[in-house]
Amino acid sequence: MAELKNEFSWSKSRAETFSACPRQYFYRYYGSWGGWDRKANPKTRTTYILKQLQTRQQWVGATVHNGLRWALATLRDTGAAPAEETTLNALGKRLALDFQNSGEGLYWDEPKKMCGLIEHEYDELEVSDEAWSALFEGALASINAFYHSEIFEKLRTLPADQWVEVEKLGSFDVDGVKVWVQLDCAFWAESNLHIIDWKTGRTDVDSTKMQLALYTWYASKQWNVAPENIVSGEFNLGTNELFTHPFTANDFQSVHERIAKSVAAMRELLDDAVANAATEENFPLAETNTPCATCAFRRICPRWATPIEAME
């Protein structure tokens, strides 16, 4: 098998990690590379395992997304969505199993298969039983909100040939850089292409607009649709609100400029941009401790670290 190469690429979440803390970015995209091999050196293996950890909010958001993807894919493929109770049961079981596996620390042996949460990995980040219960209830309420939303009503009666995508990873080229996107749901209705992004937590208006503009730009290129015929929106499963925003080619230009600036800042810290080679010390720690509260790499970061030899 050909050797895997760590290719440089860009995504909104990659850019957000870099802005929050360049060192965290290094651990996630460079320091963990090759750590899937159990025989990798201990630091690489540890970094790789830590990279799989999620905050409780990321975990619940991803699990709800997976539940919706399953429900919508079933609806698209069979013409009928699973009953709400079936989806709620599946979600409840998944959350309970993940929570148990994470609490037992099984991710240290099977990092890709077993869920790991930073709140279980780091004693100082432990949260109360009440906070966990509120999180589970919020996840179930999100599924309930979806099943009773106008969006679901629309999708339920959508002809099979009007579905476009359900949570599929896609990419497009921007100045020679692969830019990743993942549209939660895309479909045709009333001669427009509709793109919907599900949100389970709080949202930031600027970040949402940037994300939707990026999706719209991708969709416009991917399916050759004029921007005025694309309706992009974010459906908040917590508040049952749909936020839509119209975009024009000018917005694409502004996204283009933001990506170019972000790519340049990331590449500036590399040893060799062509080879995509990086050295840990060249990636500074976050200026404040704020991003550390949700960072998976505290165990190896010099600001908080346990020496790696002490972990062996």
Ligand code: SF4
């Ligand atoms: S613990 Fe803080 S300083 Fe260290 S990598 Fe994470 S966010 Fe950066």
